[in-house]
C-alpha cells in the first residue's frame with residue numbers, strides 16, 4: 001500500500017482545481033453542427049472513385065488537394081473546427097497493423113489497426129492533439145485492399161491467441177464518422193471468411209451502430225464504449241453522444257450478439273465525483289451487461305497541456321494539471337486518490353456480480369494490488 005502524502009491530496013485540491021460547473025464553455029449549439037462539413041482528398045491517391053462515392057453517399061462536398069494540408073495558425077475553437085470539422089480521405093503508406101509498445105511497459109503489447117488518424121469529436125483531454133500535432137486533420141485511410149491483405153497475413157502469423165485482436169481505437173474513434181465512411185460493416189463482415197482467428201476491437205464514444213447490427217460478425221468483433229459521468233461529458237467531451245446514448249447503443253450491439261466492453265476513462269476528480277461515478281455504474285447496468293470494465297484516470301503527457309490550451313484556453317483541465325504529480329512520464333492524481341476513486345467504482349461494479357472482469361488501464365502493480373485486483377492473466381480492454 002503506498003504511503004500517504006504529507007497532506008491528504010483530496011484536501012490539497014481546493015475548488016479552483018475541480019471541474020467547475022460554470023466551465024461549460026461550449027454550449028449545446030455545437031452539438032447541432034454536423035461533425036464533418038466537407039471531405040478532403042489528395043489528388044495523388046489510388047482510390048479516387050471510392051472517395052467520390054463516399055462523398056456522394058454522404059451528400060458532402062469533396063475538395064481535392066494537391067498535397068497534405070499544413071498546420072493551421074488558428075487558435076481556440078476555430079482551430080478545433082479547422083482540424084476536426086473535415087475528414088481527409090487518403091491512402092495509408094505505412095503499415096495498417098503495428099504493435100503498440102508502452103514506453104515503460106505498463107500495458108500489454110497489443111496490435112493496433114489504424115483506419116483513422118485523429119477524430120472528429122472534440123474531447124478536451126484528447127491525447128491525439130499531441131500525437132498528431134504535425135498532421136492534425138482528421139483522416140480516414142481508404143486503400144482498404146492493403147489493409148485487408150495485412151489482416152489476412154496477421155491472421156496466419158504465429159502470434160499468441162491473446163494478442164490476436166486488432167485495436168481500431170488507439171489513434172482515432174472508429175465509429176465517430178461511420179455514418180459517412182460506412183467502413184465498419186465492411187471490415188466486420190470481412191473477418192469470418194478471411195481472418196477467422198483474429199478479432200477486432202472497436203473503442204468508441206459514438207452511438208453510430210445501426211449499420212453494423214445486421215452484419216455477420218461471427219463473434220469476432222468486440223464493441224467497447226468509453227463512458228463517463230454526465231458532468232465530464234457535458235464539460236469535456238464536446239460533440240460526443242451523451243453517456244445514455246452510448247449505453248443505449250451498447251445495448252443494441254449486445255442484442256445483436258457482439259461482445260460489449262466498457263471503459264470508464266478518464267476518471268476525473270471533481271466536487272461530486274463519488275456520487276456521479278457511483279450513479280454511472282448503476283446506470284450502466286440498467287442498459288447493458290459488459291464482459292469487462294477497464295478503468296483509468298486522467299493522465300496527460302507532459303506535452304499535452306500546451307495543445308489543450310491552444311484549443312481550449314479556458315479548459316478546467318489546465319487547472320487540474322497543476323494539482324497532478326509526475327509519474328511514469330505522465331501527470332497523474334496522487335496514488336492515494338487514484339486508489340480511492342478506483343476503489344469506489346470497483347465496489348459499485350462488484351454489486352452487480354462477480355462475472356465481470358475489472359481491470360485498470362496503464363497502472364502500476366501496487367495500485368492493482370491495493371485494490372485487490374490480479375494482473376496475472378490480464379483481462380483488460382485491449383487484449384483478448
Ligand code: SF4
Pocket residue numbers: 118119120121122123125126127128171172173204205
Ligand atoms: S473520442 Fe477519443 S479520439 Fe475522439 S476526441 Fe474524444 S478522446 Fe479523442
